[in-house]
Amino acid sequence: MFDSLSDRLTGVFDGLRGRGALREQDVRDAMREVRIALLEADVALPVVRRFIDAVTEKAIGSEVLKSVTPGQQVVKIVSDELVEMLGGEESVPLELEAKPPVVIMMVGLQGSGKTTSTAKLAKFLKEKHGKKSMMASLDVNRPAAQEQLAVLGEQIECATLPIVAGQQPVDIARRALDAAKLQAADVLLLDTAGRLHVDEALMAEMKAVSSISAPTEVLLVVDSLTGQDAVNVAKSFTEEVPLTGVILTRMDGDARGGAALSMRHVTGKPIKFAGTGEKLDALETFHPKRVADRILGMGDVVSLVEKAAATIKEEDAEALAKRMAKGQFDLNDLRTQLQQMNQMGGLGMLAGMMPGMKKAKAAMANSGMDDKVLVHMDAIIGSMTPKERANPALLNAKRKRRIAAGAGKEVQDVNKLLKMYQEMSRAMKQIKKMGGLKGLAAMFGKGGMEAAMPGLGGPGGPGGGGLPPGLPGLGGPKRR
Incomplete structure (x- = not known):
């Protein structure tokens, strides 16, 4: 953004x-x-x-x-x-210590992403805080709005209030409170109705629901792509509803960022969450310091490590670290690395979160390179036999032609992948000479999650302080 x-x-x-x-x-x-x-x-x-x-x-x-x-x-x-x-150095958490069920009321204009954000927040509270949530849709105006929330509830395995045709928002809120208490829910999420613009009917409905449910949190959901108009909307809601925080959606989009930078000043309320994608796990706590560092090109290593820790299984990381310490590194290991990078958001996201990687990201854009390169490399490795992946020395010209045809790529693409593998394999052997796990710890600090991601190595690491060497257009270390 x-x-x-x-x-x-x-x-x-x-x-x-x-x-x-x-x-x-x-x-x-x-x-x-x-x-x-x-x-x-x-x-x-x-x-x-x-x-x-x-x-x-x-x-x-x-x-x-x-x-x-x-x-x-x-x-x-x-x-x-x-x-x-x-918003200051520290993120502002949700107030979850009140007597259950803690009521969180989601407000905003139609199309801002309230319903999806409600489901994302329920999933976040379940996975990060171990909270049992119930969701209820109070939107009786938008067609299939209540059905949409029910479908999302099934996807994240979260209870939703059964739909009663013709029931109005205030009555739905009363029923939702009773149901949440009966089911011993920790949190009740109320997805309120929106309009295409701020009007008296919308605000009157917000106030009526608020007086009935007495919400602990009232979160304004704002679409970052609406730019300066998002600020005007936030100001209007602030004057009418007792907001406690803001959720900015589509922070992964190509908006200019003015809404995010203006929101705290205009509303006087903290930005608590940022939606960073379409998937239901794409909701992150908003950290002002980390966002500021990204804007100033200083990277966001803390978020990167957190994302790695959430993506990579610890036992897999330790197993790979031990293999690396012994100088063992084959194409199966490389494939695991590529898949992990893809799961963490791809090359562009990783480059944007690492200090000093702005030039590498620009080189990617100028060369027309995108995250599909990871998929292509995975396809090439997938076209190999188990013996070839375990022992790349078997790959002669005839085998390379077969692999290229199977992956729908050219032989030169296979050669590029093998060159990258050779460079990373040499780096693994250097780790072994440095003393195995001790050398790995010296290079990565702990030898844990970071050790399992050679492409994310620090200064002097296998990635040359960036991404895996040999990736085209990324300025990896060249060997003569």
Whole structure:
């Protein structure tokens, strides 16, 4: 979402870092560029003014301009203010300690993603907090809205309130409360109706349901792709409903990011969650510091490691780490690596979350490379026999032609894959020379999850501080 803004800001700050000394005018010129970048990203004008004034006031101080690294100091100030704009250092959790059932009321306009977000949140609460939820649809206006929530409930194995034709939202809310208590649900999620625009009927219905259910949390669901209009919608709801937080949907889209950057200032409420995809597990806790780091091109290693930990089974990671420590690495292991990268979101997502990988991500885009390369590589390995995967030395020209035909690729694609495998295999042998698991621990810190992902190695790791070497267009280490 923030790619365009990130590119603009990175360019501005690269110019500041490259200077040995800064004048006040240099800072003001840089802030002018930052102001333009934020406005082009659709950030609300009052938010931009407040941000620029705060940064400029701190950046033109003598402590900054006369410091040894003034450019870095300015970037640090911008980073701190950006975190503050997004809501502060720490994420704000849901209030789940009230007497059960804790009522969470989902509000927003029609089409913002309320129903899907309701199911995502129920799944999140079940998997992350061990909470038993019940969902109830109060949307009697949109065709099949209640049926949609029932279907989603079946998919995530979460109870939904049975549908009673003709029943109105307030009565549905009363029935949902009684049902949640009878079923000993920890959380009751109320998916309220939306409209195509903010109107009196919508707000009156919100207030009536709120007075009946006494919700602990009232979460406004906002579509990030609606840009500046999302901010206006949030302001309207804030004036009418006692909001406790915001869920931004479609954060994986190509919106300019202004809604996310403006939301906290406009509503005065924290952004609690971000929808990052279509799947029902694509809901993440919103971390202001991590988002700010991504915008400034500093990566988000913490989220990357968390995603790896959630995706990769610990026993599989330990088994692969032991094989790597012994210098054992065949095409079955490489295939496992590629599949794990695909499960974690693909090359583009991984590159965007790693510090210093903006150029690699740009190289991918310029070369027309996308996440299909992982699928193609998996198909090539899948076309091999078990013996060939375990012993790639068997692959002669005739076998390569057969494998290429079976995968629907060219022989040169098979050769590229084998070259990547050879480079990674050499890296595994170096680990063995370094002392096996001790060397692995020295390289990766713990030798756990990270050890099982050679492509995600730190500086000096098998991935050359980035992605697996040899992937076309990613600038992996070249060997002569």
